[in-house]
Amino acid sequence: xxxxxxxxxxxxxxxxxxxxxxxxxxxxxxxxxxxxxxxxxxxxxxxxxxxxxxxxxxxxxxxxxxxxxxxxxxxxxxxxxxxxxxxxxxxxxxxxxxxxxxxxxxxxxxxxxxxxxxxxxxxxxxxxxxxxxxxxxxxxxxxxxxxxxxxxxxxxxxxxxxxxxxxxxxxxxxxxxxxx
Amino acid sequence: xxxxxxxxxxxxxxxxxxxxxxxxxxxxxxxxxxxxxxxxxxxxxxxxxxxxxxxxxxxxxxxxxxxxxxxxxxxxxxxxxxxxxxxxxxxxxxxxxxxxxxxxxxxxxxxxxxxxxxxxxxxxxxxxxxxxxxxxxxxxxxxxxxxxxxxxxxxxxxxxxxxxxxxxxxxxxxxxxxxxxxxxxxxxxxxxxxxxxxxxxxxxxxxxxxxxxxxxxxxxxxxxxxxxxxxxxxxxxxxxxxxxxxxxxxxxxxxxxxxxxxxxxxxxxxxxxxxxxxxxxxxxxxxxxxxxxxxxxxxxxxxxxxxxxxxxxxxxxxxxxxxxxxxxxxxxxxxxxx
Numbered sequence: 001x002x003x004x005x006x007x008x009x010x011x012x013x014x015x016x017x018x019x020x021x022x023x024x025x026x027x028x029x030x031x032x033x034x035x036x037x038x039x040x041x042x043x044x045x046x047x048x049x050x051x052x053x054x055x056x057x058x059x060x061x062x063x064x065x066x067x068x069x070x071x072x073x074x075x076x077x078x079x080x081x082x083x084x085x086x087x088x089x090x091x092x093x094x095x096x097x098x099x100x101x102x103x104x105x106x107x108x109x110x111x112x113x114x115x116x117x118x119x120x121x122x123x124x125x126x127x128x129x130x131x132x133x134x135x136x137x138x139x140x141x142x143x144x145x146x147x148x149x150x151x152x153x154x155x156x157x158x159x160x161x162x163x164x165x166x167x168x169x170x171x172x173x174x175x176x177x178x179x180x
Numbered sequence: 181x182x183x184x185x186x187x188x189x190x191x192x193x194x195x196x197x198x199x200x201x202x203x204x205x206x207x208x209x210x211x212x213x214x215x216x217x218x219x220x221x222x223x224x225x226x227x228x229x230x231x232x233x234x235x236x237x238x239x240x241x242x243x244x245x246x247x248x249x250x251x252x253x254x255x256x257x258x259x260x261x262x263x264x265x266x267x268x269x270x271x272x273x274x275x276x277x278x279x280x281x282x283x284x285x286x287x288x289x290x291x292x293x294x295x296x297x298x299x300x301x302x303x304x305x306x307x308x309x310x311x312x313x314x315x316x317x318x319x320x321x322x323x324x325x326x327x328x329x330x331x332x333x334x335x336x337x338x339x340x341x342x343x344x345x346x347x348x349x350x351x352x353x354x355x356x357x358x359x360x361x362x363x364x365x366x367x368x369x370x371x372x373x374x375x376x377x378x379x380x381x382x383x384x385x386x387x388x389x390x391x392x393x394x395x396x397x398x399x400x401x402x403x404x405x406x407x408x409x410x411x412x413x414x415x416x417x418x419x420x421x422x423x424x425x426x427x428x429x430x431x432x433x434x435x436x437x438x439x440x441x442x443x444x445x446x447x448x449x450x451x452x453x454x455x456x457x458x459x460x461x462x463x464x465x466x467x468x469x470x471x472x473x474x475x476x477x478x479x480x481x482x483x484x485x486x487x488x489x490x491x492x493x494x495x496x497x498x499x500x501x502x503x504x505x506x507x508x509x510x511x512x513x514x515x516x517x518x
Contacts, residue, residue, distance in 0.1 A: 015213075023209060027201035032194070036205055044212035090195050113196070120194050139191035142183050170187045 010064060012054030019047050022065055026072050029141045034079045035086060042079070046072040062150030069141050070151030073133050080129065087125035091118045119173040127166055134159055135166040211460070214501070215481070269401030270438035270458040278441035279434045281452050281469075286430035289472025294423045297510045299373055304333040304342065305419060306511045311504030312494050314486065323486045325494055328504065332415075333514050338364035339371055339416040343514045367393050368409055373420050381424040383431035390432070400458060403436040407456035411465055414474035419508040426472055444497065446476070446505060453478065466505070476505035 010017045026046060030039035049071050050057070057067055076083065124132060130152075137148045145163070149156045182188070299305070311328035333343035365372035368390060380386045387406075394405040410429075421429070433439060433454065444453050444466070453464040466476035479502040488496060496503055511517065 019210060019213065023206050024201050027205055027209060031201060031205075032192075032198055040205060040209040040212055043209050047213050086195075116190060117194065117196055120190055124191070124194070135191060138183070139188045142192075167187055170191060174187055174190060 012050050012057045012064065015047060015051045018050065018064070018068070022068055023047070025065065025141070026068060029069065029136070030072055030076065032140050033076055033136060034082050038079055038082060042072055042075045045075055049075075062147055066143055066147035066151040069137060069143060069147075070153065073137065073151065076133075077129065084125050087121045091121035091125065116174065119176065120170065123169050123173045127169065130154075130158075131162045131166040134162040135170070138163055207459070215484075269404060270456070271401065272438055274434060274436060274439040275441065278439045278454060281441045282430050282434045282439075282454065285452065285467055285469055285472040286427045288470065289430060290423060290427035292423065292471060294421075294426070296373070296377075296420055296422055299336045299420065299510050301337065302513070303336065304511050304514055304516070305336060305339070305416060306509050306517055307332045307334065307415060308507045308517070309415075309504050310506070311502065312496065314488070314496065314501045324489050325492050325496065327493070331517065333511070334416050336373055336420075340364075345515070368413055369393070371413070371417060376417060376420050376425065377422065379425050379428070381428045383428050383435070386425075386428050387432040387435050401438065403438055404456055404458040404463075406436060407439075407463055407465075411463060411477050414465055415477070415506060418474045419510070430467075430472055446503070451475065455480070457482065462499075475507075476503070478503045 010021050012018060023043060026043045027039055030042045033039070034042065046068055050068055057064065124135075127135065133152060134148055137143045137151060138145075143151065145156055145159050148159045148163075152159075309328065309330040309332060311330065312325050313328055314323045314325050329347045331343075331345040332341060334340065335342045364370045365375045367375075380389060390406045390409070391402050394402045394409070396402065410433075418426075436456065438456050438458060440455050440457065440462075442453050442455070444451050446466070450469065451466045452469045453466050455462045455464040457463075460482055462478075462480035462482055464478040464480065465474050466478060467473065468475050478497075478500055480497070480499040481501050482499055484499040484501070486499075509518070
């Protein structure tokens with residue numbers, strides 16, 4: 001998680017405090033998934049839902065931030081098509097930008113980077129929903145396994161297996177890129 | 181496996197070139213959220229989160245802005261926002277009407293000798309808060325209002341919130357016991373009766389003290405931060421202000437940029453609303469012109485096109501998202517009301 005802990009506890013009843021502490025983390029996560037505009041809508045809704053459902057928050061089951069990530073991830077499912085379209089567009093754009101590599105090293109690096117983006121985007125677009133959620137909560141939100149389990153309300157073993165399968169596909173795509 | 185493995189980092193950086201969330205993005209999100217449900221907890225965030233973070237929250241709560249129409253201040257039962265945007269931040273000079281209203285109230289306050297009630301350790305400042313908050317819902321342009329009948333108990337040693345009741349129900353808004361003891365009694369955020377008593381009575385020096393306590397790196401004007409802070413300050417402290425400090429504060433405010441005023445009526449009571457507007461939100465402190473005391477606050481969304489549901493139990497002026505009138509007294513124990 002990217003938000004440093006402090007000695008001041010924030011609770012779901014403190015809507016402004018929650019927002020102050022965690023809005024950037026959630027925006028970072030959601031923006032990478034669905035773009036800035038939709039992300040702002042999702043994050044605003046996330047905090048309102050957290051506030052409305054504050055009685056359901058159980059600190060013994062995990063921290064407040066993973067709980068918020070869970071709400072946001074559920075909301076992002078409404079925008080699954082947007083996310084998939086964006087990933088496919090990113091893959092297409094990156095592929096078309098590859099072109100013919102130049103002879104200097106920097107040009108070659110740029111081509112490699114574009115190729116990686118294209119491969120990764122295509123892989124993410126094809127991942128089953130749960131695998132993508134788990135992978136992005138691990139990679140972008142930087143949650144730990146137990147936090148992802150709490151956020152999504154799934155068993156720890158499911159997190160591990162989903163993450164393992166998703167990363168295997170990502171690594172395969174990256175290896176394929178390196179082999180070119 | 182770790183978060184720094186190359187494949188994980190590659191996923192994290194997709195799409196490439198996406199910057200961290202900007203202040204503008206955070207601000208828009210806040211406004212989206214509060215537009216759907218104004219956040220009454222904002223007041224308390226300043227007590228519950230670190231000072232720098234809290235300053236940001238208050239800043240975020242104020243988006244772009246509008247001032248009252250020059251010279252005109254009465255729109256039915258109260259002042260309404262115009263459609264004139266301010267700059268961001270709002271560096272407009274205080275309106276002549278606001279300066280005149282503040283000077284008049286300063287003169288009135290100075291002419292009414294008041295005795296600051298003694299308050300000892302173990303006693304509390306009890307504040308009864310009679311408020312309304314507009315719930316605009318997710319997409320509806322017809323809003324409902326929610327009554328906020330609340331009671332707060334503040335420890336005079338830092339004016340820290342120690343007890344809350346929503347109506348008759350105890351409520352938990354967190355606690356601010358973690359404020360470092362060294363900070364108590366050293367600033368407008370955590371004042372004590374002793375700190376209040378030593379405030380300068382020279383308005384120019386007083387406004388320097390207030391401005392000096394604000395975050396110069398915040399994306400909001402210093403004077404806006406001062407005004408936001410004063411909303412909280414008056415809620416907790418008006419009762420403990422001496423005649424001289426009360427008058428000096430009112431005079432000091434005449435130098436704040438972005439200040440406007442209007443006359444409003446709430447519950448048949450004529451009040452003067454002094455507003456600071458920045459980035460779309462007007463933050464008001466409501467003063468009783470017969471005493472110069474602060475008796476309430478309002479928040480006005482100057483861009484709002486929300487109208488209240490016809491069945492609303494209260495009439496609020498256009499754009500008002502939050503309105504509260506308070507009373508204060510010193511009590512001998514937590515949760516006592518008299």
